[in-house]
Amino acid sequence: MFKRIFWFLVGLATGLVIASKAQAYVRAHTPRMAREFVLGPDQDNVTLRTLGSLLEDFNKYRAEKETEMNTTYAEKYGKR
Structure with a gap:
């Protein structure tokens, strides 16, 4: 390891x-x-802008996936 x-x-x-x-x-x-x-x-902050946009994209995808998973869970286990 x-x-x-x-x-x-x-x-x-x-x-x-x-x-x-x-x-x-x-x-x-x-x-x-x-x-x-x-x-x-703004050439001095290219790295920070790139990391910022990557983080923004990650958070957007995470929120979408979380909503999808919550909806799936609610449909599957919410109606008993």
């Missing part, structure tokens, strides 16, 4: 380093207008 955790953390760290290096490369070698088109006007 510890091997899996270790390799997961190694992969996560490697992915973060590669992503940050790629983002720095894009910022350094892309014209401003092209960067703004791809990354948006």
Whole structure:
């Protein structure tokens, strides 16, 4: 189990380093207008916006699934 955790953390760290290096490369070698088109006007907070939208999508899906499960449960066990 510890091997899996270790390799997961190694992969996560490697992915973060590669992503940050790629983002720095894009910022350094892309014209401003092209960067703004791809990354948006607020380029310093791309990571936070991405994480925020992922969290928002997760919460929306969770709420939908919870409602679906509650409805199914109420239909199945509510009428006895």
